[in-house]
Amino acid sequence: MSDWPLEDRGVAYGDGLFETVLVRDGTPLLWEQHLARLARGCRVLGMPLPAREHLEAPLVEAGAGLSVLKLILTRGSGGRGYALPETLEPRLRWRLDPFAPSAQRWRHGVRVRHCRLRLGIQPLLAGLKHLNRLENVLARAEWTNADTAEGLLCDAEGRLVEATCMNLFWQRDGVLETPRLDRCGVAGTLRVTLLERAPIREVDAAPETLERVEALWLGNSLQGLWPVARLDDAEGNPLRHWRVGPSHRPLQALAHEALGYPAITP
């Protein structure tokens, strides 16, 4: 696909939205959930949602096997400064790339750490996959060792929110929980799906909560669900280890069913 014009509001202001979609043999997974989030983002930003046929057009170019479709929708060009253009002509661009999930992490789990960065609280934009992602970039830059898979983020008031590009789930006293996302964070499509299919409570929780949970997972619609085997503090020192095993598998199996990934046996 072609480039972005110099004056596009996507680069000038991050004035737009994106979706990253797992595609198997030309079929997009969790597609209704992706479309619903994009539609909600368009309502909040005051942009028209492109016709479904335009959003689905790239799929004809996906070959056999797994690929990842990245859709970026910006408000287009125009407007004086931050003011909206009188006539909105959003700009849709996409790319398709081959994809392979980190399958060994499904079985053995991952090492994660707390990030120092605190997410700003902005309820207007909470849950949306918009193009203002500098916080995620800066949080991801907090570590460079390859054996740390993700970083966990709290909001400015110290509540757990998400990981830099995944949502967070845990089991505490036998109950499945995930952070509420009404102040900041991205409401992942896999999270939406798991909330529909499993009894998961949306809660406010402090980061110390995680040191007392029976099981912890990270997940998104590309990678599926990773059990967490080790949690580090923001300096990389261990806070807690978990034995990855049977207690991690039922929720993982639900997630993987939705994505066409295999269920892992203990």
Added chain:
Amino acid sequence: MSDWPLEDRGVAYGDGLFETVLVRDGTPLLWEQHLARLARGCRVLGMPLPAREHLEAPLVEAGAGLSVLKLILTRGSGGRGYALPETLEPRLRWRLDPFAPSAQRWRHGVRVRHCRLRLGIQPLLAGLKHLNRLENVLARAEWTNADTAEGLLCDAEGRLVEATCMNLFWQRDGVLETPRLDRCGVAGTLRVTLLERAPIREVDAAPETLERVEALWLGNSLQGLWPVARLDDAEGNPLRHWRVGPSHRPLQALAHEALGYPAITP
């Protein structure tokens, strides 16, 4: 100048910075202040600052009279997701456009309103002119009547911060004040200049403060300093009127001296 590649991190994540510079007869105004802010942004984002000669190269194309130079510096392409590329090759783009300030506003002042949107608190990014500007876009979309010139923004905890694209100054009990910008907001180059040249205190203030000030101004390095003649609430109903006159002129004259604009006489 050329377009942005599809995968540029500027559009993908707003991963970059910009500057908007007033240029008179080929000479950039407040140029050292613009360079200092850009350098600080590069340090925070972990990007190399382009050589001064590259940043100044566009100026040879500026003709006589006033123009506005917009520089956008992104982190370039590459990296897996939010993770930084191993080799950083920032991308610099610019455009020059003719410019004319809203000179009648210098004399007669403007009508402004409070915005409903609250800025998220993110000290890491506070003061920078980065590319994550969705909050400004949404705030600017709160009004469409042409006779309202600007909207005032508070942070999530209710402190005054700035206007959508200008900084805020007022005189209270004979003392000049401006909001502190250590939690959010953009530290304008005109604001930096005025803080150096006039006794202005940086303060935390509630929005109701403005109803009791003797004079209120908005300013930036393109427009100079606008006296405020009328302040509205977020529905456009008047909260306070000021007679624009002699009390507004000294600070305005200081600002205009820095930008080569005329001093306005009562």
